[in-house]
Amino acid sequence: MKLARAIYAALIIFFLVAPLLVILPLAFTSSAFLTYPIPSFSLRWFEELVVRSVWSRAILNSLIIAGSTTVLATALGTLAALGLRSLGLGLRGQIQTLFLLPMVVPAVVLGVGMQAIFVRVGINSTYFSVIAAHTVIAIPFVLISVSGALAGIDPRVERAAESLGASPPRVFALVTLPLAMPGVLSGAALAFATSLDEVVLTLFVAGPNQRTLARQMFSSLRENISPAIASAAFIIIVGTVLVAAALLLLRRKRA
Amino acid sequence: MNAGSPPATAQGTRTQCTGGLVADDFISFSKVTKDFGSLRVVEDLELDIAQGEFVSLLGPSGSGKTTLLMMLAGFETVTGGEIRLDGQRINDLPTYKRDMGVVFQNYALFPHMTAAKNVAFPLEMRGTPRAEVADRVARALEMVKLGPFAGRLPIQLSGGQQQRVALARALVFEPRVVLMDEPLGALDKQLREQMQLDIRELHHRLGLTIIFVTHDQDEALTMSDRIAVFNQGQIQQCAPPRHVYDSPANRFVAEFIGETNLLAGKVRAIDGRAITFALPDGSICRARGVPGLAPGAEALLSLRPERIGIGAADAAIDGPNIARGEIADIIYQGDHLRVVIDSSVGRLVAQLGRKDAEWTPGAKVAVSFDEADGWVIAP
Structure with a gap:
C-alpha cells in the first residue's frame, strides 16, 4: 500500500514536471534545431538572447511590464482586500466575485474588450496599455492571497492596539499590515508570475515595441523553432524559482 | 503608578x-x-x-x-x-x-512582537522617551513575574504567561x-x-x-x-x-449568585426589618427581606444551603423556623456534604460540614435556620 502510494505520487509529479524536463536541457544544445538528441553542450542560445536585440529587448520589456504590474496590482489588490474586509458579509461575497471575474473570463474576451477601449482612447500599443491589462488579471491573485492573510488576523488584536493608544492609521501600519505581509508578498509574487507568463492579452494590447518575452517566444515558435525559446523558458523558470525562494526565505525569517 | x-x-x-x-x-x-x-x-x-x-x-x-x-x-x-x-x-x-487599558479573554497580544515589544507598544504610542520605555517595560514585566520572558514571542508563552503579558501591557501606561x-x-x-x-x-x-x-x-x-x-x-x-x-x-440574583432554596409563601406581617412569613403548609417563620414588601403579598423565601441546620427530629424543640422531614439523599463533595431533605415545606438542599457525616438517607430530621439567614424576595 505504501509502495503503491509512493508510485502514484511519483507519477503525478512526473506528469507535472515532464514538460520542463523535456524543454530545459534543449536550452543548452549546440544544434540549430529544437530537437533531441543534443549533439553537444553549448551556451550559444543564451548568447543569442543577449546579443539579438529582439530577445534582449523582450527580456527588458518583460521586466519593466512585470515589475510595474506587480507594484500596481499589489497596491490595488491589497486595498481591495482591506475594503472588502470592512464590508458586511452579504455585500462582501458579491463584490469579491466581481473582483475575481478577470480570473474566470476567457483572456480572449478580455483582450478584445481592452483593445477596443484602448484604441478608442488612443493608448493602445503602449507600455501603459500592457501594464493596465496585466494588472487587471493580476489583481485577483493579490486579492485572494491578501484576503486569506487578513482573515487570519484576530480583529481583537487590532482593537487592543487602538485601546492602547494607536490611531487607526497607526493600527494599520504597525499591526494589520505587518500581520498581512506574508499574504501581500505571495500576492506580489503571483502577480509577477502572471504578468511574465501572459500572452493572450499582450497579443491584443501590445504593439511591436512592447513585445514581451512570452510574446516573443510565442511568435518565434511560428517563425523558426529555435532553441532560443528553450533558453528563454529556462530564464523564466529560474527567475520564478528565485522569486519563490526569496519569498519562502522571507516568510521563514518572520515566523 | x-x-x-x-x-x-x-x-x-x-x-x-x-x-x-x-x-x-x-x-x-x-x-x-x-x-x-x-x-x-x-x-x-x-x-x-x-x-x-x-x-x-x-x-x-x-x-x-x-x-x-x-x-x-x-x-x-x-x-x-x-x-x-x-x-x-x-x-x-x-x-x-x-x-483605558483593555484586557481581552483571548489575550489579543500582537503575535509579531515579543513580550517586551507588546508591553512597550502603548508607551511608544504616547511618545515616551526610549530609555524610559525600556525601564517601565522591565518593571511592568517584573510586576507580573515575567522578567526572564521579555524576548519571547506570544506563541512561545503559555496561556497564563500570555495573559500576564496582556495585563502588563494594559497597566504599563497607567491608564x-x-x-x-x-x-x-x-x-x-x-x-x-x-x-x-x-x-x-x-x-x-x-x-x-x-x-x-x-x-x-x-x-x-x-x-x-x-x-x-x-x-x-x-x-x-x-x-x-x-x-x-x-x-x-x-x-434572578438569588438564583444566579450561589445556590439557594426558594420556598413560595405569603408575607404575614412586617415589623421593622423582621418579616413574618407563612409557608403553604401553614407553618410560620421569621426572616429578613427586601424593602417594599407588603403584608399579604405573595413572596419567596430564599434559604442558602449552608445556612440550614439539621438536628434529630425528636430532639428539636418546636418553634418558628423549624420544619420536619426525611433525608432523601446525601452527596459527598470532598470539603462538604450536600444533603437533600424532603420536608414539610418542600424539598430542601442543605450543605453540611464533614463532621455531620453520621446522617444517613431515610433519617428523620428537623431542619432550622436563623431569622437573619432567611431572605424574602418578591416572586
Whole structure:
C-alpha cells in the first residue's frame, strides 16, 4: 500500500514536471534545431538572447511590464482586500466575485474588450496599455492571497492596539499590515508570475515595441523553432524559482 | 503608578448604583441604551463607578455586560444615553483617545512582537522617551513575574504567561481605567484562582479603577468591591459581594449568585426589618427581606444551603423556623456534604460540614435556620 502510494505520487509529479524536463536541457544544445538528441553542450542560445536585440529587448520589456504590474496590482489588490474586509458579509461575497471575474473570463474576451477601449482612447500599443491589462488579471491573485492573510488576523488584536493608544492609521501600519505581509508578498509574487507568463492579452494590447518575452517566444515558435525559446523558458523558470525562494526565505525569517 | 489607597466609598459601603453626578462618580452611565438592529441589548442603564473601585459586571451570556464594556472602551457606539469619564462625556471619543487599558479573554497580544515589544507598544504610542520605555517595560514585566520572558514571542508563552503579558501591557501606561473582558476565562482552574488573587493584589497596590466582566460568580465574589448583576440588558442589583449574596434584590440574583432554596409563601406581617412569613403548609417563620414588601403579598423565601441546620427530629424543640422531614439523599463533595431533605415545606438542599457525616438517607430530621439567614424576595 505504501509502495503503491509512493508510485502514484511519483507519477503525478512526473506528469507535472515532464514538460520542463523535456524543454530545459534543449536550452543548452549546440544544434540549430529544437530537437533531441543534443549533439553537444553549448551556451550559444543564451548568447543569442543577449546579443539579438529582439530577445534582449523582450527580456527588458518583460521586466519593466512585470515589475510595474506587480507594484500596481499589489497596491490595488491589497486595498481591495482591506475594503472588502470592512464590508458586511452579504455585500462582501458579491463584490469579491466581481473582483475575481478577470480570473474566470476567457483572456480572449478580455483582450478584445481592452483593445477596443484602448484604441478608442488612443493608448493602445503602449507600455501603459500592457501594464493596465496585466494588472487587471493580476489583481485577483493579490486579492485572494491578501484576503486569506487578513482573515487570519484576530480583529481583537487590532482593537487592543487602538485601546492602547494607536490611531487607526497607526493600527494599520504597525499591526494589520505587518500581520498581512506574508499574504501581500505571495500576492506580489503571483502577480509577477502572471504578468511574465501572459500572452493572450499582450497579443491584443501590445504593439511591436512592447513585445514581451512570452510574446516573443510565442511568435518565434511560428517563425523558426529555435532553441532560443528553450533558453528563454529556462530564464523564466529560474527567475520564478528565485522569486519563490526569496519569498519562502522571507516568510521563514518572520515566523 | 497611581499609589495610595482608593477612596473610602470604594470599600464597599455603597449599595446604590446611581447617584447623579456626585464628586466621586469617576465613570457614570446614565440612561445608556444599545440596539443591534431591532434587538435591544442594553436598556436605560444607570451605573456610577468611583475612582479606585473594582466593579464586576456579572451575568449570563447575552445579558449585555460585555456590550456595556465595549461601549465604555469605545469599540461599540452608544445608541442612547450618556457615558461620562471624569466628568467628560465620552460617547463620541475615539477609542485610542480614551486612555483605558483593555484586557481581552483571548489575550489579543500582537503575535509579531515579543513580550517586551507588546508591553512597550502603548508607551511608544504616547511618545515616551526610549530609555524610559525600556525601564517601565522591565518593571511592568517584573510586576507580573515575567522578567526572564521579555524576548519571547506570544506563541512561545503559555496561556497564563500570555495573559500576564496582556495585563502588563494594559497597566504599563497607567491608564485611567482598566477594563477586563473575561480575562481569565481561558485559563485552567488553578491558574485562574492564582490570577484572581494577583489582580486583586495589583488593584489594591496600584489603586486601579477596574471594570471586570465575568460570568463566573466565584470570580466576582473574590475580586470585587461591588458586583453589578446583569440580566436581559439591565442591572438587577449592584452592591458589595456580601450584600449581593446575603440580600439578593430579586429572584434572578438569588438564583444566579450561589445556590439557594426558594420556598413560595405569603408575607404575614412586617415589623421593622423582621418579616413574618407563612409557608403553604401553614407553618410560620421569621426572616429578613427586601424593602417594599407588603403584608399579604405573595413572596419567596430564599434559604442558602449552608445556612440550614439539621438536628434529630425528636430532639428539636418546636418553634418558628423549624420544619420536619426525611433525608432523601446525601452527596459527598470532598470539603462538604450536600444533603437533600424532603420536608414539610418542600424539598430542601442543605450543605453540611464533614463532621455531620453520621446522617444517613431515610433519617428523620428537623431542619432550622436563623431569622437573619432567611431572605424574602418578591416572586
